[in-house]
Amino acid sequence: MATIRERNKRLIIKTACQVFADKGFAATKTSDIADQAGLPKANIYYYFKSKEALYRAVLESIIDPLLQAYSSFHSEHEPARALEAYIKAKIRISREHADASKVFASEIMHGAPHLSSGSLEQLKAEAERSIERIRQWIEEGLMAPVDPHHLMFTIWASTQTYADFDWQIIQITGRRKLTAKDYDSAARLITDLVLKGCEVQKAEDT
Amino acid sequence: MATIRERNKRLIIKTACQVFADKGFAATKTSDIADQAGLPKANIYYYFKSKEALYRAVLESIIDPLLQAYSSFHSEHEPARALEAYIKAKIRISREHADASKVFASEIMHGAPHLSSGSLEQLKAEAERSIERIRQWIEEGLMAPVDPHHLMFTIWASTQTYADFDWQIIQITGRRKLTAKDYDSAARLITDLVLKGCEVQKAEDT
DNA sequence: GTCTATATCTGGATAGAC
DNA sequence: GTCTATCCAGATATAGAC
Known part of the structure; x- marks a missing residue:
C-alpha cells in the first residue's frame, strides 16, 4: 500500500x-x-x-544492482558463462539504471566522497572475490593467462560507458535514443572481445 | 622566453x-x-x-592530444597496426594527461555544456572518419565484421578508464600509484582483446 | 603585477501560516 | 502534509591601495 x-x-x-x-x-x-x-x-x-x-x-540505490551483477561468478563454473552473464548484467544496469549508474560513476571519479564505507567495502569485496575466481580459472587452465585486474577494468569500463557517456554515444551514432538492439549489440561485441581474448569458447547450453 | x-x-x-x-x-x-x-x-x-x-x-588543453591520437588511422594501412597504435596513444593520454583527461570525461558525461562547438566538431569529425576507416577494412575483408561504433566505444572506454577511474583502480589493485608497467600491461590487454576480437593478427615489423 | 578588503549574488535551509 | 517568504552562509568577482 x-x-x-x-x-x-x-x-x-x-x-x-x-x-x-x-x-x-x-x-x-x-x-x-x-x-x-x-x-x-x-x-x-x-x-x-x-x-x-x-x-x-540516489547513490545507494545502485549498490544492490551492482552487487547482484556479480552472482554469475559464484553460480557458474565455466568462465565463458560467468563472463558472458556478467557482461549482460552490467549492460542491463547501464540501460535500466542509466541515471543512477551515471551518478555512481561521477561519484567514483571524484574519489567517492559521499559513498558509505559499508557500500564501498561490499563492492570492493565482491570485485576482489570475482577477480580471485578468474585467477583460479587461469590456474586451472580454463582461460588464457590474462591479467585479471585489467580484464575486470575493461569489462567495467566498456559496459559502464553506455550509461556514463550516453550523450557521446548518441552524438556519434546519430540515434535519438539508444534502443534495446543497441544495448544487445554492445553486449555481444564486448562479450566477443572478452571471450576470444581469454580464449574460452562460448559454451553451448547443456 | x-x-x-x-x-x-x-x-x-x-x-x-x-x-x-x-x-x-x-x-x-x-x-x-x-x-x-x-x-x-x-x-x-x-x-x-x-x-x-x-x-x-583547461578543457581545451586536451583537445589536441585527443585529435593527434587518431593519426594512426590515417597513416597505417593495416588495421592491426592502426588499432594497436591508437590504443597505445589513448593509454598514453590517460597517463600523461590524466587530470585534463578526467576533466574532459566529466564534461562529456554532462553533455559538454562548456566545450566549444569548434572542438566538438573536430572531435566528432575525427571519430567518424576513423569509424569509416574501420568499416572499409571490414569491407575489404581485413577484419572480422564487428560493429565499428561499438568497437570504438569499447576502445575509448577501456583506455579512458585509467584516467577517469584511477581512484577505483588504485583501490582494487592496492597500488599506491599506477606505474609505467601498469599502463603498459593495460595497453597490452586491451590490444589483445581488440586484435583477437577483430581477427586481425599483430603485424610483425617490416 | 600583487594582494587586502569588500560588494554582490546565489542557493541551501527554515520559520511559520495554512 | 503543503507551501510562501525569508534568512544567511559561502562563493564569485572586483575595487583600489601598494
Missing part, C-alpha cells in the same frame, strides 16, 4: 536521480529538482533533511 | 587542472585553486576573467 509519504519520496528520488545524473551533485540546485518534480522546494526538505541526504539515497 | 605572464598563466592552468579533475567544475572554489597554487585569489582573476574561462582553458 503506497502511503503519501512513500509516493512522494519515490517521486523526489526519481527526479533527483535524473537531475543529479544530468548536472552532477554540486551543480544541481534543489530548486531544479523541486521544479522538475512539480513541487515547491520546501517539500523536498520535508522528506529529506538535506541535499546531501537526498543524493546519498 | 617565459614572460611573467606566461609563467603565471601556466601555473594557474596546471593547478586548476588538478583541482577541477579532483572535484569537478561546480564543486571547485577559485580559492582552492589559488591556495593550492600559492597565490591570492585575486591573482587568478587578473589572468582569467572568470572561473569558467579558466575551466575552458
